[in-house]
Amino acid sequence: MKRKGGYLPIAGYAAIGDGRTTALVGNDGSIDFLSLPSIHCPTTFGALLDAKKGGSFVLRPSERFEVDRRYLDRTNVLETTYTTRSGVVRVTEALSLQNGGLLPWVEIARRIEGLSGEVAMEWRVEPRFDWGRVEPTITRRRGATIAHGNDLDLGIHSFDAGDALVDDSSVAGSFTARAGSTELLAVCCSTERQPIAIPTRDDVERRLDATTESWRRWLGGWRYDGPWADHVARSALALKLLVYAPRGSIVAAPTTSLPERIGGDRNYDYRYMWVRDTSFTLEALMRLGLPEQVQESFSCLLRSVRSTVPEIHPFYSVEGEAAHRSDMLEHLEGYRGSGPVQHGNAASRQLQLGSWGDLLETTDLYVESGNALDDDTGELLTDCVDRLAVAWRDEDSGIWELHDHRHYTCSKMASWMAFDRAIKLSDAGELPSVHVDRWREEREAVERFVEENAWSDELQSYAEYPGTTNIDAALLRGARNGWPRVNAERFDSTIDVTRERLDAGGGLLYRTTRTMHEEGAFVACSFWLAEALARCGRVDEAATLFEQVIAYENDVGLLAEEIDPGNGEFLGNFPQGLSHLALINAAGAIQDARGAGASATADAAAR
Numbered sequence: 292m293k294r295k296g297g298y299l300p301i302a303g304y305a306a307i308g309d310g311r312t313t314a315l316v317g318n319d320g321s322i323d324f325l326s327l328p329s330i331h332c333p334t335t336f337g338a339l340l341d342a343k344k345g346g347s348f349v350l351r352p353s354e355r356f357e358v359d360r361r362y363l364d365r366t367n368v369l370e371t372t373y374t375t376r377s378g379v380v381r382v383t384e385a386l387s388l389q390n391g392g393l394l395p396w397v398e399i400a401r402r403i404e405g406l407s408g409e410v411a412m413e414w415r416v417e418p419r420f421d422w423g424r425v426e427p428t429i430t431r432r433r434g435a436t437i438a439h440g441n442d443l444d445l446g447i448h449s450f451d452a453g454d455a456l457v458d459d460s461s462v463a464g465s466f467t468a469r470a471g472s473t474e475l476l477a478v479c480c481s482t483e484r485q486p487i488a489i490p491t492r493d494d495v496e497r498r499l500d501a502t503t504e505s506w507r508r509w510l511g512g513w514r515y516d517g518p519w520a521d522h523v524a525r526s527a528l529a530l531k532l533l534v535y536a537p538r539g540s541i542v543a544a545p546t547t548s549l550p551e552r553i554g555g556d557r558n559y560d561y562r563y564m565w566v567r568d569t570s571f572t573l574e575a576l577m578r579l580g581l582p583e584q585v586q587e588s589f590s591c592l593l594r595s596v597r598s599t600v601p602e603i604h605p606f607y608s609v610e611g612e613a614a615h616r617s618d619m620l621e622h623l624e625g626y627r628g629s630g631p632v633q634h635g636n637a638a639s640r641q642l643q644l645g646s647w648g649d650l651l652e653t654t655d656l657y658v659e660s661g662n663a664l665d666d667d668t669g670e671l672l673t674d675c676v677d678r679l680a681v682a683w684r685d686e687d688s689g690i691w692e693l694h695d696h697r698h699y700t701c702s703k704m705a706s707w708m709a710f711d712r713a714i715k716l717s718d719a720g721e722l723p724s725v726h727v728d729r730w731r732e733e734r735e736a737v738e739r740f741v742e743e744n745a746w747s748d749e750l751q752s753y754a755e756y757p758g759t760t761n762i763d764a765a766l767l768r769g770a771r772n773g774w775p776r777v778n779a780e781r782f783d784s785t786i787d788v789t790r791e792r793l794d795a796g797g798g799l800l801y802r803t804t805r806t807m808h809e810e811g812a813f814v815a816c817s818f819w820l821a822e823a824l825a826r827c828g829r830v831d832e833a834a835t836l837f838e839q840v841i842a843y844e845n846d847v848g849l850l851a852e853e854i855d856p857g858n859g860e861f862l863g864n865f866p867q868g869l870s871h872l873a874l875i876n877a878a879g880a881i882q883d884a885r886g887a888g889a890s891a892t893a894d895a896a897a898r
Contacts, residue, residue, distance in 0.1 A: 378408020
């Protein structure tokens with residue numbers, strides 16, 4: 292993949308992170324996106340959003356090269372092998388961990404090993420603080436090179452990787468990697484009121500090796516024995532990169548403003564904790580047998596909801612607070628000229644009824660996994676369900692955060708699920724039963740509303756909202772909500788109509804018929820279709836579709852939010868949590884369905 296106008300295709304990036312922030316590393320050795328010191332902060336390296344003003348950290352051969360990349364097995368440590376006419380060199384890089392936890396500073400470690408011949412290498416650290424608005428002041432402190440700006444200090448350390456040469460706004464160096472040689476670069480970020488750590492080479496090397504082992508330990512106890520273990524493991528590791536370790540919150544993606552269509556303006560900041568995405572992620576983590584992360588992130592989600600109860604916002608900040616900020620960064624041109632670049636997201640003020648369903652579904656799964664609710668959480672959730680008993684009759688913005696408020700069918704189905712799960716939890720003694728009779732009445736009322744108003748005889752499908760002939764792929768989520776219990780025949784027909792009307796080719800689906808010519812195909816929708824097929828007993832179809840969609844992963848197994856069906860290019864924020872958690876849940880649903888089928892066959896044989 293080559294750059295066009297200074298921009299690398301989104302699929303050309305890999306992600307590395309430490310649980311506090313995430314960096315995108317291009318296949319040409321350039322770190323083009325990194326928010327420092329935390330994932331929700333302004334960028335220090337932001338060339339992904341403005342190739343000239345954004346800043347980057349480049350390490351690559353000085354001559355033409357071919358590249359081959361992979362993550363070290365079961366880790367988020369990236370290994371890149373560059374082959375030139377004169378030799379071969381390997382770069383291993385990560386954001387360092389300290390015994391599996393966070394360092395007091397953020398550390399980018401990049402180890403260079405000469406494998407054969409001689410390869411001339413070059414590197415450049417070009418920080419542009421505060422979204423490219425602040426150029427660094429560069430000084431020397433105790434033999435280290437320090438770039439300062441926007442209350443941050445970047446220590447730039449070269450170990451046998453050439454002298455650090457300073458100009459007005461960057462630090463650069465060059466060296467020759469020979470067979471058997473090992474060089475090291477490290478960039479360490481401290482906040483202004485924090486002492487400046489100056490690590491030794493041995494310390495950086497040790498942490499890089501230990502980081503590899505830390506990632507393997509995290510995934511060491513997982514449970515998945517299906518046919519797509521490598522894909523599921525990579526998706527789990529991608530989701531872990533989206534966990535903000537200081538709080539346990541899970542962001543939708545580590546980036547902002549990557550466009551849904553090149554040249555378009557639908558560019559959003561996804562560095563927030565969506566109730567929807569967090570709920571799906573927790574289900575995936577439960578399925579994989581990672582209870583510690585489930586406990587931490589579920590507790591964070593409940594703390595966040597507690598700040599707005601009985602209302603549930605669509606998303607919260609990584610600190611678990613109501614999100615309000617929304618700034619346009621007009622000085623940045625945006626990825627390949629696709630402005631505006633946004634810091635913040637105004638959709639937090641929308642009413643999205645699906646948030647109630649997602650929260651109650653997650654709570655039910657949490658209890659099913661053998662856990663219990665405390666009394667305060669029981670009261671919190673009861674207040675939320677009581678609020679939904681009034682709010683579900685309102686028009687909302689739907690799952691896609693639209694500006695036009697309507698009675699979206701997916702929102703009503705999610706409301707039905709919220710009441711259904713609340714009743715189940717109450718019957719199990721986990722929620723107070725004082726209002727359970729009303730919840731039953733509201734569940735039946737939602738069911739009547741959908742069956743009487745949202746079914747289209749013309750389409751032979753549930754419509755996006757009453758009175759329209761638009762199709763919405765979000766209705767496929769009804770399979771997990773339990774809607775086939777209401778009307779299995781209608782839901783099965785909806786699956787087929789959705790698949791036909793939203794088909795983008797190659798197993799991909801658009802989100803809705805209204806937006807199918809305005810954006811790319813939405814990756815999660817294809818996995819929702821696979822999951823729906825599996826849950827409705829159409830397992831072979833589900834598996835075939837799943838195989839089609841995973842073929843769109845990039846060379847290191849990551850997925851974006853959308854894919855351009857015409858050329859296969861990635862679109863939208865990256866890596867996208869919703870895409871990866873939908874992959875995990877679809878793989879799990881197929882595995883469950885095959886297991887159920889095998890059990891039924893065995894029972895029949897026994898009879």
